Structures are given as structure tokens and as C-alpha cells.
Amino acid sequence: MKNMIGVGLIGMGVVGSGVVKTIIEKSDALNSHVGLPLNLTGVAVRDISKQRSFDISSEILVNDPEKIVNDDSVNIVVELIGGENPALELILAAVRNGKHVVTANKEVISKHGAEIFSLARQNNVRVLFEASVGGGIPIISPLMRDLVSNDISSIKAIINGTTNYILTRMAHEAADYSVVLSDAQKLGYAETDPTNDVEGIDAAYKLSILSTLAFRASIKDTDIYTEGITKLTDKDFQYAKELGYSIKLLAIATQTNSDVLGRVHPALIPQDQMLAKVDDVLNAVEIETDLTQKVLFHGPGAGSMPTSSAVIADIVNIARSIAGDTDLLDPVRLSEDVKVAPISTLSTKYYFRIEVIDEPGVLGRIATVFGDCGISISSFIQKELEEKASDAELVIMTHEATESSVDRAVVGLSELGVVNRIGNVIRVVE
Numbered sequence: 001m002k003n004m005i006g007v008g009l010i011g012m013g014v015v016g017s018g019v020v021k022t023i024i025e026k027s028d029a030l031n032s033h034v035g036l037p038l039n040l041t042g043v044a045v046r047d048i049s050k051q052r053s054f055d056i057s058s059e060i061l062v063n064d065p066e067k068i069v070n071d072d073s074v075n076i077v078v079e080l081i082g083g084e085n086p087a088l089e090l091i092l093a094a095v096r097n098g099k100h101v102v103t104a105n106k107e108v109i110s111k112h113g114a115e116i117f118s119l120a121r122q123n124n125v126r127v128l129f130e131a132s133v134g135g136g137i138p139i140i141s142p143l144m145r146d147l148v149s150n151d152i153s154s155i156k157a158i159i160n161g162t163t164n165y166i167l168t169r170m171a172h173e174a175a176d177y178s179v180v181l182s183d184a185q186k187l188g189y190a191e192t193d194p195t196n197d198v199e200g201i202d203a204a205y206k207l208s209i210l211s212t213l214a215f216r217a218s219i220k221d222t223d224i225y226t227e228g229i230t231k232l233t234d235k236d237f238q239y240a241k242e243l244g245y246s247i248k249l250l251a252i253a254t255q256t257n258s259d260v261l262g263r264v265h266p267a268l269i270p271q272d273q274m275l276a277k278v279d280d281v282l283n284a285v286e287i288e289t290d291l292t293q294k295v296l297f298h299g300p301g302a303g304s305m306p307t308s309s310a311v312i313a314d315i316v317n318i319a320r321s322i323a324g325d326t327d328l329l330d331p332v333r334l335s336e337d338v339k340v341a342p343i344s345t346l347s348t349k350y351y352f353r354i355e356v357i358d359e360p361g362v363l364g365r366i367a368t369v370f371g372d373c374g375i376s377i378s379s380f381i382q383k384e385l386e387e388k389a390s391d392a393e394l395v396i397m398t399h400e401a402t403e404s405s406v407d408r409a410v411v412g413l414s415e416l417g418v419v420n421r422i423g424n425v426i427r428v429v430e
């Protein structure tokens with residue numbers, strides 16, 4: 001019978017510091033939740049001489065993460081270094097050594113979840129990952145446990161704080177993308193290389209995790225259609241506002257029969273929808289099910305203390321099971337019957353912004369292209385182009401159309417001669 005639970009951390013950066021602080025400052029409350037004391041036995045970092053935001057005893061600070069995964073006194077390894085490797089290797093080594101694992105690593109869980117959970121089952125240990133999606137928002141545990149009797153039909157989420165901050169500022173200040181990105185970098189909301197965030201890759205990792213749990217099928221990041229925010233301009237925000245929409249980077253997964261369609265892309269959403277009001281670095285996940293209808297999880301998607309809340313919840317869950325309490329969180333069992341649907345099967349409404357030569361007959365020719373592609377136009381606005389009086393800009397909203405017909409229309413418009421440029425095509429999500 002154990003008299004304490006050994007916890008070993010790998011990584012003490014933004015999230016790790018919050019976890020250490022909480023374990024130390026809330027030790028009495030946590031110990032009473034668990035039934036045994038949590039003992040922080042070791043913390044691995046890259047540079048042990050670095051000044052930390054929270055002081056810990058130098059005796060437990062090491063620069064070799066192998067020491068944590070091989071330490072007999074560690075029952076739970078907490079991986080908080082991020083990235084694919086060595087994080088994956090360390091998680092697998094910990095599991096092989098019979099240790100439970102808690103991680104906040106969306107990339108590793110999205111790409112290698114199936115391998116990790118299978119190895120965890122063989123070794124009779126648990127791997128929990130609440131902090132990997134939505135930072136401090138409890139979303140993984142509700143999907144695995146609280147919504148278990150529901151059939152989930154869709155997930156609609158804003159799960160990347162960096163892009164939501166950029167889009168919020170572009171919408172409210174008519175600010176230019178590159179200016180706002182640079183501000184986000186100065187404020188620490190965006191990395192020096194922002195590719196993973198602005199190209200939708202980070203959101204695709206997170207959506208793959210959510211949809212794997214929601215639809216009980218292996219959905220990888222590469223199964224998700226992914227489009228970033230870099231093509232959006234201040235004009236898109238101006239016109240969207242005039243039409244009653246907000247623009248958000250949405251991560252959406254829907255299931256029709258046995259097909260799951262996962263997609264990350266900028267979308268026009270009606271301004272009165274709750275997701276349209278989720279601003280700045282906040283995150284929100286809306287789940288639609290047969291029993292609950294729509295439920296919305298909303299809150300801080302990142303940050304030291306919010307994310308540490310999710311990490312500690314996982315540590316306590318595992319620690320309680322070690323201490324002899326029941327643990328209801330079991331890794332999900334995945335179905336082989338669910339297939340991934342390609343983006344070409346999507347049918348939705350679209351917003352087109354097109355720069356054209358302002359001359360008689362142009363509208364008719366454009367309408368013919370849409371008609372030939374089977375797309376019906378619901379409304380359009382014509383705008384003068386300040387830069388060039390002989391040209392005009394058309395904003396066209398369509399009725400529901402298929403993705404493949406929209407692809408054909410884009411080609412048809414480009415070949416028309418009177419279209420100077422297709423400024424943007426954005427899907428509408430209602």
C-alpha cells in the first residue's frame with residue numbers, strides 16, 4: 001500500500017510553472033481530494049540555471065528528462081515540453097515503465113494517440129490529456145464521460161486564441177492582418193513563427209482530438225481540411241458586418257451516417273450566434289447532441305494558471321485511482337466503421353468577393369457562371385473601388401452549394417475576362 005503519490009514533471013515553462021505552483025500552494029486541498037499526499041519528486045527542464053517564475057528546491061530540478069521516466073518513486077509523469085519529439089519518446093518510455101502520464105501536448109495526442117493508448121492499455125496505465133484542447137476549459141472529460149449517453153452530431157469550435165485575437169482586432173478596428181499579427185507577437189499571443197496558428201494547423205490538431213472522442217473513431221490531423229486566416233482582408237470584415245456576420249476561424253466536425261467531415265477554415269457566422277461573440281484570446285466549443293441539444297464550453301483557452309487547472313485535474317484523477325478510489329476515465333475504444341469524408345462533399349452557403357471591370361453586362365455574365373455551376377445567388381452588393389474608378393467590387397452571397405460546384409465557379413470566373421481578381425471565398429456557417 002502506497003503512502004504517497006510520486007509526480008514527476010517534464011517541462012517547467014508557462015504551463016509547468018503553474019502546475020508546480022498549484023501543487024505546492026494547494027497541497028492540503030489536493031491531498032484531501034486524492035486521499036494521499038502528492039509528492040513532487042522531480043522536475044526536468046532544459047536549462048537548470050534559468051530564472052523561474054516560481055522557485056522550487058534545486059534538489060528536484062534536473063536537466064535529463066530520462067531521470068523522471070526512469071525514477072522508481074514517480075507514479076505519474078507529466079509531460080509539458082510540447083512538440084512531437086522528444087515528447088512522444090518520453091511518453092512512450094514512461095508508459096513502458098508502468099507510469100501513468102498526463103500531457104498537454106495536442107500534437108502528440110493528435111498524431112500518435114492511437115499508439116499511445118494501445119501501449120497504455122497493454123501496460124495497464126492511463127494517459128490523460130485534458131489540457132491539450134481548450135486550455136482551462138474542461139472539454140475532454142465531458143466528451144469522455146459526461147456526454148457518454150449522447151449521439152454527437154456536430155462540434156463547432158473556436159480553439160485557437162492567437163487567430164481569434166487577430167480576427168477580433170481586424171473586425172473591431174479595421175486593422176490590417178500584418179499589423180495585428182505583429183502586435184500579437186509583441187504581446188506573446190503569437191510565436192515568432194506563427195505558421196501553426198495562422199494556417200489552422202494548431203486548430204486541426206485540437207479538432208482531431210475532439211472528433212476522435214466525439215465520434216469514437218480515429219480522426220487524425222491529416223484527415224482535417226485545413227485553411228488559415230492569411231487571405232482575409234479588412235474588406236471581408238467590412239462586408240461581413242454589413243451583411244450581419246462575424247468572421248471566425250472555426251473548427252467544425254460533423255457526422256452524417258458513418259462519415260465524419262472535419263474542417264478548419266475562416267467562416268462567416270451570423271452575429272447573433274454565441275460563437276460570434278467569443279472574442280480575443282478566449283476559446284469556445286459548441287457540441288450538438290441528440291439528448292442535450294447544444295452545449296457551449298467557453299473560457300480561457302491558454303495561460304499558465306487556467307491550463308494548470310486542467311493538468312492538475314488529470315493528475316488528481318489518476319492519483320485517486322492509485323489511492324484506491326474508482327476511476328471512471330478510461331481511454332476511448334475506437335470504431336473501425338466510421339469513415340472520413342472529404343471537403344468536396346460539403347454543402348453550405350458561400351460569400352464571394354470579386355473585383356470586376358465596371359461595364360454593362362458584367363453582372364449577367366457572372367450570374368451565368370454561377371448558374372452553369374448550379375449555384376443560386378441569394379444576394380449581392382456592388383461597391384465602388386476607391387483605388388480604380390473603372391473597376392468595381394461585388395460581394396455575392398449564395399444559397400447552399402456544393403464545394404465542388406464552388407471550385408468550378410472559381411475557375412469559370414477566373415476565365416471570364418471581366419473578373420480582375422477573386423478577392424476571397426468564405427464559407428458561411430449558420
Ligand SMILES: NC(=O)c1ccc[n+]([C@@H]2O[C@H](COP(=O)([O-])OP(=O)(O)OC[C@H]3O[C@@H](n4cnc5c(N)ncnc54)[C@H](OP(=O)(O)O)[C@@H]3O)[C@@H](O)[C@H]2O)c1
Binds near residue numbers: 050
Ligand atoms: N502555454 C499555454 O497557454 C498552453 C495552453 C494549453 C496547452 N499548452 C501545451 O502545454 C505544453 C507546454 O507548453 P508551454 O507553453 O508551457 O511551453 P514552454 O513555456 O515553452 O515550456 C517548455 C518547457 O519544457 C522544457 N523543455 C523543452 N525541451 C526539453 C527537453 N528536451 N528536456 C527537458 N525539458 C525541456 C523547457 O525547459 P527550459 O525552461 O529550461 O527552457 C520549458 O521549461 C505544450 O504541449 C503546449 O502546447 C500550452
